[in-house]
Amino acid sequence: MRRFVYEISESWKIAAAQMRSNMMRSTLTALGVIIGIVAVTLMGTAISGISIGFDKSMAIFGDDVLYVGQWPWKQVDDWWNYRDRKKIKTEYAEPINRMIVATPKSNLTVAVPTSSVYRSVKYGNGEVNNVLVRGTVSDYVITSTFDFKEGRFFNELESRGGANVCVVGYDVANALFPSASPLDKSVLINGQPFKVIGVISRQGTFLGLFSLDSIVVMPLPAFQKYFTAKSEADILVKVKDKTKLAEAKDELVGIMRRVRGLSPEKKEDFSINEQQALKSTLDPIKNSIAIAGLFITGLSLFVGAIGIMNITFVSVKERTKEIGTRKALGARRRTILLQFLIESTALCLLGGFIGLTLAFLMCFLIGVGFPSFPVHFSTDLVLVSMIVSVLTGLIAGFAPAWTASRLDPVAALRYE
Amino acid sequence: METLDESLNIRPHGRSVIEIQDITKRYVMGEEIVHALRGVSLRIHRNEYIAIMGPSGSGKSTLMNMLGCLDTPTSGRYEFNGKNVAEMDDNELAEIRNREIGFVFQTFNLLPRSTSLRNVELPLIYAGINPEKREEMAAHALQEVGLADRMNHKPNELSGGQRQRVAIARALVNNPSIILADEPTGNLDSKTGGEIMAVMETLYQRGHTIILVTHEADIARHARRTVHLRDGLIESDDYLPLMESEFAISSS
Ligand SMILES: Nc1ncnc2c1ncn2[C@@H]1O[C@H](COP(=O)(O)OP(=O)(O)O)[C@@H](O)[C@H]1O
Numbered sequence A: 001m002r003r004f005v006y007e008i009s010e011s012w013k014i015a016a017a018q019m020r021s022n023m024m025r026s027t028l029t030a031l032g033v034i035i036g037i038v039a040v041t042l043m044g045t046a047i048s049g050i051s052i053g054f055d056k057s058m059a060i061f062g063d064d065v066l067y068v069g070q071w072p073w074k075q076v077d078d079w080w081n082y083r084d085r086k087k088i089k090t091e092y093a094e095p096i097n098r099m100i101v102a103t104p105k106s107n108l109t110v111a112v113p114t115s116s117v118y119r120s121v122k123y124g125n126g127e128v129n130n131v132l133v134r135g136t137v138s139d140y141v142i143t144s145t146f147d148f149k150e151g152r153f154f155n156e157l158e159s160r161g162g163a164n165v166c167v168v169g170y171d172v173a174n175a176l177f178p179s180a181s182p183l184d185k186s187v188l189i190n191g192q193p194f195k196v197i198g199v200i201s202r203q204g205t206f207l208g209l210f211s212l213d214s215i216v217v218m219p220l221p222a223f224q225k226y227f228t229a230k231s232e233a234d235i236l237v238k239v240k241d242k243t244k245l246a247e248a249k250d251e252l253v254g255i256m257r258r259v260r261g262l263s264p265e266k267k268e269d270f271s272i273n274e275q276q277a278l279k280s281t282l283d284p285i286k287n288s289i290a291i292a293g294l295f296i297t298g299l300s301l302f303v304g305a306i307g308i309m310n311i312t313f314v315s316v317k318e319r320t321k322e323i324g325t326r327k328a329l330g331a332r333r334r335t336i337l338l339q340f341l342i343e344s345t346a347l348c349l350l351g352g353f354i355g356l357t358l359a360f361l362m363c364f365l366i367g368v369g370f371p372s373f374p375v376h377f378s379t380d381l382v383l384v385s386m387i388v389s390v391l392t393g394l395i396a397g398f399a400p401a402w403t404a405s406r407l408d409p410v411a412a413l414r415y416e
Numbered sequence B: 001m002e003t004l005d006e007s008l009n010i011r012p013h014g015r016s017v018i019e020i021q022d023i024t025k026r027y028v029m030g031e032e033i034v035h036a037l038r039g040v041s042l043r044i045h046r047n048e049y050i051a052i053m054g055p056s057g058s059g060k061s062t063l064m065n066m067l068g069c070l071d072t073p074t075s076g077r078y079e080f081n082g083k084n085v086a087e088m089d090d091n092e093l094a095e096i097r098n099r100e101i102g103f104v105f106q107t108f109n110l111l112p113r114s115t116s117l118r119n120v121e122l123p124l125i126y127a128g129i130n131p132e133k134r135e136e137m138a139a140h141a142l143q144e145v146g147l148a149d150r151m152n153h154k155p156n157e158l159s160g161g162q163r164q165r166v167a168i169a170r171a172l173v174n175n176p177s178i179i180l181a182d183e184p185t186g187n188l189d190s191k192t193g194g195e196i197m198a199v200m201e202t203l204y205q206r207g208h209t210i211i212l213v214t215h216e217a218d219i220a221r222h223a224r225r226t227v228h229l230r231d232g233l234i235e236s237d238d239y240l241p242l243m244e245s246e247f248a249i250s251s252s
């Protein structure tokens, strides 16, 4: 056993010396592995970056909120079946809340109606286009997870009375009030003044695609008065215990059926959505990145492995006499096998290490260049890369190492 | 064989280290079959100093590789320390080469990128000796061959004679039963060759068993016993009278 350890450590030293004296050749040989590791690392980074970015973006919506809407949050093949569904109305919130209160041990807390349009928001000479203007009630603040940079959300009184007040997102506040505080100033939407009573802290972007801070929230009656007479809505329902999301969903389905007056044999004509379901819509993107990444990785590792096998064969050939000498001094077949396996593995590890460094630099540069793009360089990836490198080295080195270990000592010693 | 009986009657008694009987070795080279050894018998005792002589191609190296357990005979019997070599597997042979035999080659066969110390340590690694002990033993062996001040030199920083002395240190570091040297002075000038032979003589005096292959009579004269090979057969096997060998040393 001890001998085995000494043999291995000796082999590592030899491999390191071998690489040092042939730095150029070693690096070129490891190129395939370098590319492979860069590919697999960037792929992993992209996939986990998307997941993390998504989670971060979704956190704003809260994972304990159900969304009642006309459309499901997934791709549907029979979209025409959904198109003709009756709209979801803001008025539904009231009966839903009544039923929640009437149900003993309800899994639901509160239902909040929201209705949205996109409008420009002005203040003085400043103007921000395409701002999400949302009407809702004071309980909205319970279903959301945002903080306030300054000010507050509108209270129940303002909510019911439809006061001309609003809460603005970080981007809107920044664009219209670069230096002063927006509080108590009135912004113009559709020519109508709304007094700013709160500024929401920065939320960032959704997957780096669009800003979540380009938003204005106001009481529903005011919204309906100035923006749309129709009462099309999404209804947000907060769940009491998020570990019982499924039960909560069932309960909400029952409530909605009663609100819609559906007889038991009728199919549901509404959708109850949740954040988690949306997550699965990202799977096709992640899968195609994974397939492309694995293909490139596999191909370059394959090419790399052949190169390393080749160079190890060359190394065996060059050092045939040395192999003979080692055998004469008492090296076993196993010793020689290990020595060349370790050499090819060391080459692959060198490639893996360079690859990881490059990938890390690339991630860093992407992070600097596009701060909003979610990059995440995980320790798991380092581990996976190292394992992949070692396996590649072992596979690539096996044939030459085996050949070397089987060399006849006398023939090897006579080799010139 | 006659020669075997003779040697038994005349010279050292006790247990033999090496005993071969009727060894043959054939090499098949395509159509041609080369009979490198045609039936060689030999008994070698502990602390003998024996030279194997003969013209080029007579089978000296083949015999040497056989004795060193690097090669196996086509037929015949080989006992090393009473154990039948033919029955050993690759690992057991490696173990014998590691613990019982020290090789010295004509071309030195040092690892070019390793220092003298590391080169001499190599057999000790295969013997599973720990690093501190290894270094100590290797340093000691280098001291014995007079290279205490060249321990951290690489082969290309050493002269030919120094390289061969490193190789000798490597051969004796694990304290083997026998040291096998195949033309150890073949790549050296006669003065340096003489120095190497002086090292060999010291080792012999300290109790090592030495088998030396050479085709030079000058070199062979250092040994106490000379085996002549011709065409794969033993032609003669002579013990030098003690006085003559003493003379050979003092004159060299
Ligand atoms: N591996 C081998 N393959 C074929 N022939 C060999 C091999 N080794 C030695 N021989 C032949 O065996 C004979 C004896 O060789 P060798 O023992 O090297 O002689 P010496 O060392 O006395 O010069 C020579 O004819 C040589 O060509």
Ligand SMILES: [Mg+2]
Pocket: B060, B061, B062
């Ligand atoms: Mg020879």
